[in-house]
Amino acid sequence: MENSTAATIPEAKVSTAFANRVFHSGQDLKPTALDTLQINITKLCNQACVHCHVDSSPRRREAMSDETLDRILAILKADDQIKTLDITGGAPELHARFKDVVKEARALGKTVMIRHNLTVAQDPHPVTKESMHDLPDFFAEYGVEIVSSLPYYQEFFTDKQRGSGVFKKSITTLQQLNERGFGTSGGERVLNLVYNPVGAFLPPNQEDLEKTYKKHLKENFGISFDQLFALTNMPIHRFKVQLKRLGTYEEYMETLSGAFNPAAAKGIMCRNLVSVAYDGTLYDCDFNQVLGMKLRDVPDLQSWNREKLLKRTIKTDDHCFGCTAGAGSSCGGNTADE
Amino acid sequence: MSDSQKPAEPYYKQKDLKKFAEVGAFRPELMEKFFDYYNSVVATEGALTKREKSLIALAVSHVKQCPYCIDAYTSSCLENGSNPDEMTEAIHVGAAMEAGINLVHGVQMQNALRKKGAL
Numbered sequence: 406m407e408n409s410t411a412a413t414i415p416e417a418k419v420s421t422a423f424a425n426r427v428f429h430s431g432q433d434l435k436p437t438a439l440d441t442l443q444i445n446i447t448k449l450c451n452q453a454c455v456h457c458h459v460d461s462s463p464r465r466r467e468a469m470s471d472e473t474l475d476r477i478l479a480i481l482k483a484d485d486q487i488k489t490l491d492i493t494g495g496a497p498e499l500h501a502r503f504k505d506v507v508k509e510a511r512a513l514g515k516t517v518m519i520r521h522n523l524t525v526a527q528d529p530h531p532v533t534k535e536s537m538h539d540l541p542d543f544f545a546e547y548g549v550e551i552v553s554s555l556p557y558y559q560e561f562f563t564d565k566q567r568g569s570g571v572f573k574k575s576i577t578t579l580q581q582l583n584e585r586g587f588g589t590s591g592g593e594r595v596l597n598l599v600y601n602p603v604g605a606f607l608p609p610n611q612e613d614l615e616k617t618y619k620k621h622l623k624e625n626f627g628i629s630f631d632q633l634f635a636l637t638n639m640p641i642h643r644f645k646v647q648l649k650r651l652g653t654y655e656e657y658m659e660t661l662s663g664a665f666n667p668a669a670a671k672g673i674m675c676r677n678l679v680s681v682a683y684d685g686t687l688y689d690c691d692f693n694q695v696l697g698m699k700l701r702d703v704p705d706l707q708s709w710n711r712e713k714l715l716k717r718t719i720k721t722d723d724h725c726f727g728c729t730a731g732a733g734s735s736c737g738g739n740t741a742d743e
Numbered sequence: 744m745s746d747s748q749k750p751a752e753p754y755y756k757q758k759d760l761k762k763f764a765e766v767g768a769f770r771p772e773l774m775e776k777f778f779d780y781y782n783s784v785v786a787t788e789g790a791l792t793k794r795e796k797s798l799i800a801l802a803v804s805h806v807k808q809c810p811y812c813i814d815a816y817t818s819s820c821l822e823n824g825s826n827p828d829e830m831t832e833a834i835h836v837g838a839a840m841e842a843g844i845n846l847v848h849g850v851q852m853q854n855a856l857r858k859k860g861a862l
Contacts, residue, residue, distance in 0.1 A: 557826065559826060559828075561826065561827065561828075562826060602821065602822075604821065606818050606821045606822050607822050608822070609794075609821075609822055609823050609824035610793075610823070610824075613792070613794070613823075613824065614824045617824055
């Protein structure tokens with residue numbers, strides 16, 4: 406089902422502070438490649454996390470149409486320079502055609518990365534009430550890469566951000582994934598975890614935190630995983646509302662801006678991917694997507710043009726300081742040394 | 744509202760921490776030496792990790808009851824991966840030391856009592 410929510414979001418008044426900062430640091434934020442297609446196939450989720458920039462929840466119903474999905478599969482088939490399909494949401498597994506898309510993309514030889522929230526395998530489908538218990542087996546059968554949020558290696562912070570009971574369910578799913586070889590096979594079946602701060606502060610050093618996660622999860626739950634990605638919370642949507650409510654929005658923005666790292670800007674995700682919204686519109690990243698900052702010359706899948714996409718000007722605003730603070734923050738974690 | 748009815752402005756203001764470096768407006772070479780020493784001690788990995796150093800600094804901040812330091816090292820602990828369990832335990836260490844330091848001076852009290860022939 407599609408509706409017009411995204412189409413009616415007015416484009417925000419754009420600040421040039423970030424662009425100026427990049428310019429004065431001697432950086433040029435141009436696309437470097439187009440090897441990843443990130444698709445947001447549904448805003449429906451079994452959770453409603455405090456930090457979620459998509460504002461996903463069990464009440465959202467936006468979902469990518471068959472026509473849009475078919476167009477994406479056609480692009481994947483025609484463009485062999487796109488190596489990775491990165492499927493996100495909401496909880497993408499809740500989309501009716503999720504499994505079909507994974508199977509077809511894998512059949513085309515693409516790496517398929519699933520932004521898997523772990524609990525979706527334990528909860529019933531919020532709409533159909535069907536069991537989702539078969540997901541770990543499905544992931545193993547089709548050899549997807551799993552990227553899962555676990556905001557902390559302990560219950561308190563995890564449940565504070567993601568809801569009561571999330572930590573215990575996440576641990577159960579991680580153990581099931583380990584049993585199927587994810588995170589235990591030396592990279593053959595990839596299981597990466599994502600840390601993001603439980604509040605208005607910058608993430609810790611990724612390498613140190615990964616060691617701590619590995620130690621605690623192994624000792625306490627017998628869990629292994631491949632890499633930890635430490636991401637910064639984006640000061641937009643639900644998290645921005647929380648910051649405003651706490652009176653810490655300005656302070657957080659100062660923290661992000663003060664931690665601007667030119668080296669981190671080099672590897673940020675908007676330079677090698679394009680983000681597709683559920684309605685087929687195109688963006689530089691998932692964050693620009695939820696802010697309604699559509700691409701100018703190639704606004705949707707119908708107008709797909711690799712050459713134009715590689716020459717585009719990446720749209721930026723103040724939230725981009727979130728990706729360039731400290732060691733940087735991208736879908737694959739840090740983008741620079743601190 | 745008369746001046747006497749206005750709520751008193753807080754003596755410590757959060758935003759004032761940013762003015763710390765302004766103390767170096769006079770005799771800047773001394774402040775420079777201080778910041779060099781301070782950053783070498785607390786802002787670098789050494790025999791202790793930055794995470795451990797932040798927890799010690801948080802405990803000291805409470806013992807010395809410095810509002811600037813409590814804010815700064817709460818952030819620092821979080822940004823170095825700590826959690827409320829560790830942070831609370833750290834301030835308990837500070838509190839326990841203060842209590843112990845207080846109580847061990849009971850020896851001085853007893854010495855004084857003995858001098859007076861009261862013990």
